[in-house]
Amino acid sequence: MRNLLTFLFILITSVSFAQIKFEPGYFISNNNSRTECLIKNAATYNNPVSFEYKLNENGDILTGKINDVKEFAVGEGYHYKRFEVNVDKSSNVPGKFSTKKDPEWKKETVFLKLMVQSDVNLYQYENSNNTRYLISTGNHEIAEQLVFKEYITRDTGSSVFVNNLYRRQLFMALKSSNLKQDDFERLKYNKDSLMKLFLKYSNQEGKTFANLDEKQNKSKINLKVNAGVGLSNLNIKDYLGGSFDYKSSGTAIRVGAELEVILPFGQKKWALFIEPNFQSFSDEGTADIKFGPDLVLKTDYKIIQLPAGIRHYFFIDKSK
Template identity: 35%
Template sequence: MKKSIYILFLLFMVSVIQAQTLFEKGFYVDNIGNKVEGLIKNIDWKNNPTEFEFKYNENEESQIISINNAKEFVVDGKSKYIRAKVDIDRSSSITKDLSNNKLPVFKNETLFLKNIVEGKANLFLYEDNNLVRFFFSTDQLPIEQLVYKPFLITNDKVSYNIAYKQQILNNLKCDKITLRQIENLDYFSKDLISIFLEYNKCILGDDYINHSESSVKRKKININLRLGVSLNNISLNNSLNGFTTEFNKTIGFRIGSELEFVLPFNNNKWAILTEPTFNTFSSDSKNALTTTSVKYSSIDLGVGIRHYFFLPDKSKFYGNFSYNYAILTSGSIDFSNYAPELDISGNGNFSLGIGYKRNKFSIEILQSFNRSIISNYAFWGSDFSSTSLIVGYTIF
């Protein structure tokens, strides 16, 4: 059964990867100013790219366009990146790595900057793992970094260079923007987008572009109610006297509430999961010596990761991998005429699932791998695994 699950999972991964619609309409501008239209592989980049994949049409082979060969590229209705040679400060913001130098340490680099707001004043974003930097330009000023830098005053006291507020005050002059607004600005996308939009609206009316609105709207949290049945496999052994038994495969029931955090990149394809699940089952095993009975109820706390594969009809396949820790609510192993009963204990295991979701409904096959359900005895051992069929409904 487990081998079948592995094969099914591999076939699933191959088929859904092939079914992905990866390329979207867009264009890039080459070094001599030509606009080259075609299809761009939209990865919804978490980190600013240094290259992108492009093809002229669906039937053509794709090619890699590096930052050296494109002044800008656009995925229609989704994102715009421009090439710029800028001074960037890569000083760490992690407390243990801070220096006592309040001034930015600039290095000149050629980067693709994500254009967030486009108008008389432009706002750009650059991300590289934990590094987040904003840049801006105006019709009178080339692109420069908005400076924000934490630094150490003493070994345990941190202060902040917030020069970005002065930069905005000096260059975004409008009667509708107050000093108080600028003083209250945090170095976050939401705050900076808001002030740049307000400035452009003040100067240009509606003649500006808010590229942040073009991004796919992301619902960051889903709550899924999940009900299922499980086919459970249990074996028991004693290394001292050679006793072994396998219990009859039994059907158990599970109910859980899954909290799904959709990650804000890669087109909503990745999510972090956490799910408390109540499981219960019972089974018997008979041999010449004794009848063995097991009763088991637990709350499993699962944490894992999920990847979605979107289909053209707006439905999606997914695969997930989780670690689960069982908190025992009740359980024991009893022998009719052999030894005292054994207490069951909670332990952890891994699980692998594949599923399909359409609108708010989902169905999933979940393989939970072996874990021991008795661990407090020197000579007793056990294996417990299960295969579950789960139906889900997104309530939020």
């Protein structure tokens, strides 16, 4: 029973608190001036209307607002660009589908997350209800949403129809001998399928291509070596005859390592970890025997532990 409880204890979810990080980046203002700075964790953004930054490590936390900033980028993978776009606000929740085939447009000013940078750029728009994909061509000043919409009709009631206009939009935008009509006819409206299509499109001579989504969704590995000493207590008692009672204390040596893998989803708040460690304790002493010679007791205790589990981080802002 004791071993079972120990096993369950080490296979628990670990909850950790991490300080919000500010990473190297830049932003471009409306007057086209570029400011190098430190920007708050990019992984926490979907499609923000503002972002927090510092001009240096010890500087005050400032706010960049969508009305003042044309684009901003953090590290190698996170790049957001401001557009005024028509976004389809139709519900994609079963049971709440629209009865209209055409998108229900709403014009918004948004920061779009850049996924693919090429002569045809791919962007992602994401909020709590919907994920939409958009493209831009030419000078990339205008973004167009790729239309995918599930809807019902008043006549059929529960039958679901699909507006797959995005396939034709991409067929017209991505002109390449590498792509066949079948590539578009089977194309699904999700990130993986779209990324594969753009990768195939870019795989031609003279084509420049940057896969920012791949950089955004890399797993991160952290390795930490642990070592230390602790206080161990040993208590041996003769419960049957009561002839002796032995107590001892000393230092126990502990060495180990922790391997942590930050998972590339959930805003990188989830991680898997394993923490093998070795502990050792040695002791020698004499027990006073009531009815006989003293008893020499030697203790040599060694154990290998292999804790593993899932860790969830909560980011805290120390400035607040």
